[in-house]
Amino acid sequence: MGKSEQSTYIFTFTRRQTLIFIKDMLKEIIKSRGMKQTFIAQKIGVSVVTVSNWVQEKSSPSEKHLKKLSELLQVPIKDLVRSKFTT
Template structure:
């Protein structure tokens, strides 16, 4: 799933997610722009915070 679409569907901002999972806003921005990928640990945090199955996030 594309993070940008996920943020839009959940009504959240990159800054909010960054604060919730303990990374910088730039890090989240890089994930959204596909410059980098979240680590498995960060995928797990995103999954928990946004209530999205881990498998779906990693597709």
């Protein structure tokens, strides 16, 4: 990974950045751990449809749900998102 790619990963949300949820990472983690979307939805307090929408990239989790998802899956937030800098 080049220097510019490394600098795009962030840990905090700012007004100048748009976070882009990485659905493929979520799919891979769910599959590798044998988790069901129903289980994830129950644990973080959202509907199964919401989790399905995240996996299909129809929507992205809020900051609150992203933190819960990170904790549940035991992966850093930076592994679930990438940032797109806006002007």
